[in-house]
Amino acid sequence: MMEKKIDELLKKNHLSVTGGRKKILELFLQQEGALSHSDIERKAGEKFDRVTVYRTLQVFLEKGLIHSIPTSDNSIRYALCKEDCSGGHHHDDHVHFICNTCGNTVCLEGVSIPAIRLPRGYSADQVEMLVSGVCKSCNI
Amino acid sequence: MMEKKIDELLKKNHLSVTGGRKKILELFLQQEGALSHSDIERKAGEKFDRVTVYRTLQVFLEKGLIHSIPTSDNSIRYALCKEDCSGGHHHDDHVHFICNTCGNTVCLEGVSIPAIRLPRGYSADQVEMLVSGVCKSCNI
DNA sequence: GTAACTGCAAAATATTTGCATCCTT
DNA sequence: AAGGATGCAAATATTTTGCAGTTAC
Numbered sequence: 001m002m003e004k005k006i007d008e009l010l011k012k013n014h015l016s017v018t019g020g021r022k023k024i025l026e027l028f029l030q031q032e033g034a035l036s037h038s039d040i041e042r043k044a045g046e047k048f049d050r051v052t053v054y055r056t057l058q059v060f061l062e063k064g065l066i067h068s069i070p071t072s073d074n075s076i077r078y079a080l081c082k083e084d085c086s087g088g089h090h091h092d093d094h095v096h097f098i099c100n101t102c103g104n105t106v107c108l109e110g111v112s113i114p115a116i117r118l119p120r121g122y123s124a125d126q127v128e129m130l131v132s133g134v135c136k137s138c139n140i
Numbered sequence: 141m142m143e144k145k146i147d148e149l150l151k152k153n154h155l156s157v158t159g160g161r162k163k164i165l166e167l168f169l170q171q172e173g174a175l176s177h178s179d180i181e182r183k184a185g186e187k188f189d190r191v192t193v194y195r196t197l198q199v200f201l202e203k204g205l206i207h208s209i210p211t212s213d214n215s216i217r218y219a220l221c222k223e224d225c226s227g228g229h230h231h232d233d234h235v236h237f238i239c240n241t242c243g244n245t246v247c248l249e250g251v252s253i254p255a256i257r258l259p260r261g262y263s264a265d266q267v268e269m270l271v272s273g274v275c276k277s278c279n280i
Numbered sequence: 281g282t283a284a285c286t287g288c289a290a291a292a293t294a295t296t297t298g299c300a301t302c303c304t305t
Numbered sequence: 306a307a308g309g310a311t312g313c314a315a316a317t318a319t320t321t322t323g324c325a326g327t328t329a330c
Contacts, residue, residue, distance in 0.1 A: 016329050018285060037319090049287050054320070056285095070210035070270060074295090074319095095256060100265060108262075114254040116235060116269070121276030122248075125240060128270040129256070130210060136261030156304050158310060177294090189312050194295070196310095214294095214320090 002029060013063040020052045034069055034077035034105035069096045069105060070128060077105045096128070099135035106135065142169060153203040160192045174209055174217035174245035209236045209245060210268060217245045239275035246275065
């Protein structure tokens with residue numbers, strides 16, 4: 001049951017289990033894709049405060065439950081991390097896809113980011129790859 | 141002379157040559173790297189209005205004079221486009237590098253984004269690659 | 281019982297819009 | 306002269322902070 005999974009996820013990350021956190025985590029689990037702050041507010045209905053959403057996302061981010069996906073429109077998306085990246089230690093080597101038709105953002109778990117050769121003097125820490133286009137569901 | 145170059149750039153893109161636009165374009169030309177909205181405000185001093193900066197960046201973006209670089213911190217950076225991407229038709233196939241030490245963002249013109257294979261059903265339109273780490277100047 | 285989480289109020293920031301005026305062409 | 310660009314004022318929207326009340330452990 002999802003309820004169980006949610007509780008486990010929170011406990012595993014040393015977070016107390018509260019209504020707001022459960023609700024937000026549930027949204028992420030239901031949705032196969034990324035959510036922006038405003039997506040969450042909208043989907044959660046009038047359930048809880050804006051501020052709680054900010055704080056919850058921040059804590060989830062710190063604990064490594066979710067990761068953020070950069071965008072060009074000043075509205076960062078967040079997506080659930082997979083098992084192996086809890087504790088702030090991310091294994092974010094997958095590609096993010098943004099659909100221009102439906103607006104959804106998804107993590108392409110199967111597609112990994114190819115290595116690149118940087119100019120002399122540069123050292124890489126993290127690499128993000130962002131593809132926009134038309135997704136599977138819209139591409140008919 | 142830079143003055144000339146600035147005028148030409150504006151004219152080439154069918155924009156009238158005004159003080160604000162010249163100033164902002166000058167900032168981009170001086171700086172080898174990307175600028176955020178607030179960078180521009182800061183560097184321009186008290187020269188002109190916030191609103192002018194918003195509108196100018198928007199126009200430059202539409203005309204293809206600059207391109208935007210996504211970030212994870214709700215502060216989009218903008219960088220000058222090279223010759224061949226005016227008219228909203230971008231040739232943005234280079235990698236962007238964000239230095240965690242000095243905070244600068246630069247376009248690695250020499251490094252091009254490797255092709256990737258998307259899952260069946262997805263079609264790509266644009267690809268962004270964002271590397272963070274330590275840049276040449278800070279890596280000593 | 282205690283520490284942590286939440287909601288509310290309010291402050292601080294950031295972005296957008298309308299309009300009158302000024303500047304470029 | 307005409308159209309577009311700018312500055313100012315103000316409306317909106319977004320994010321942060323402090324604090325008091327509530328809840329999880």
